Amino acid sequence: MIVAVVNSKGGVGKSTLAGNMVAWLHELGHPVVLADCxxxxxxxxxxxxxAPGVQVVRYETADEVLEGLPPLRQEVEYVVCDGPGSQTETSRALLLWADLAVIPCKASMFEARALAKNTAFVRQAQAIRQGPPQAVAVLSMVGKDFRLTKDMRDAAEALKLPLAATHVTLRQAYADAPGQSTLVWKMGYREKEAAKEIDALFRELLPEAAADGVPGLTRARANRRANTKR
Ligand SMILES: Nc1ncnc2c1ncn2[C@@H]1O[C@H](COP(=O)(O)OP(=O)(O)O)[C@@H](O)[C@H]1O
Ligand SMILES: [Mg+2]
Structure with a gap:
């Protein structure tokens, strides 16, 4: 399965989501590769x-994506693609091979309007391929007191894009994890809410992956127990 995390806007949380997702799948025991585009x-x-066990490839151009993804899909169970911020041709190429497009979007009306452009790419790919990719928007960097307003719901509805029920909250832990070469569910008890949230999101997006693996949260709990013993 090829999952493409795309949004031609930069800074919306694509790399954060793609990195966490590929590491989460790896911890569940699935053969994975991260395609950093x-x-x-x-x-x-x-x-x-x-997550040194995760295989990583880098694609810089649309041609590399179009030619690289099919053989990669034969090798592993999940290819998670981190889409570029502005290279629209590369994003389009990803959508031509992806089974699932995950579109992170900041929770504001401005961002929702900007999303209209992305959904056009998704619709075009779906028309060409007569169906796939399946697409879902994920609200990212959501404030703690955020409520999904009627405006936002209407905007999502107008785009005909399903919105994941789980949102990614704005938390320092997500921004800190890469600098510490770690993942939120390995950051101990203090970050349990982030660990719980990200686990819930990936279970929602990839239910079949969670069904036959070891839940990431179990690993987080085990680490926590080990930390308390020390
Ligand atoms: N949920 C979040 N909470 C706090 N910071 C976040 C969150 N998601 C991403 N960030 C931070 O915001 C910045 C942009 O995120 P990134 O994943 O690099 O976006 P993109 O790949 O779309 O450009 C990074 O510094 C990242 O650490
Ligand atoms: Mg990025």
């Missing part, structure tokens, strides 16, 4: 250190 290489540098 952003020339900044932020997710691949982070994951190479935070």
């Amino acid at each position: 952003d020339s900044q290489n932020s997710s691949s540098e982070w994951i190479a250190e935070a």
Whole structure:
């Protein structure tokens, strides 16, 4: 299965989501590869250190994506692609192979309107391929007192894009994890809410992956117990 985390806007949480997702799948025991398609290489540098068992490839152009993904899919169970911020051709190429497009979006009306452009790419790919990719928007960097307003719900509805029920909250832990070469569920008890939230999100997005693996949260709990003993 190929999962593409895309949004041609930068700074919406693509690399954070893609990195956590590939590491989560790896911890569940699934053979995975992270395809980092952003020339900044932020997710691949982070994951190479935070989850060294994860295979990483880098694609810089649409051609590399179009030619690289099919053989990769034969090798592993999940290919998680971290999309670029502005290279629209590369994003389009990802959507031509992806089974699932995950579109992180900040929770504001401005961002929701900007999302209209992305959904056009998704619709085009779906028309060409007569169905796939399945697409879902994920609200990211959501404030603690955030409520999904009627405006936002209407905007999502107008885009005809399902919105994941689980949101990613704005938390320092997500921003700190890459600098510490780690993942939120390995950051101990203090970050249990982040660990819980990210686990819930990936279970929602990839229910079949969670069904036959060891839950990431169990691992977090075990680490926590080990830490308390020390
Ligand atoms: N849920 C979050 N809470 C706090 N900071 C976040 C969150 N998600 C991402 N960030 C931070 O915001 C910045 C942009 O996120 P990033 O994942 O790099 O976005 P993109 O890949 O879309 O450009 C990074 O510094 C990242 O650490
Ligand atoms: Mg990025």
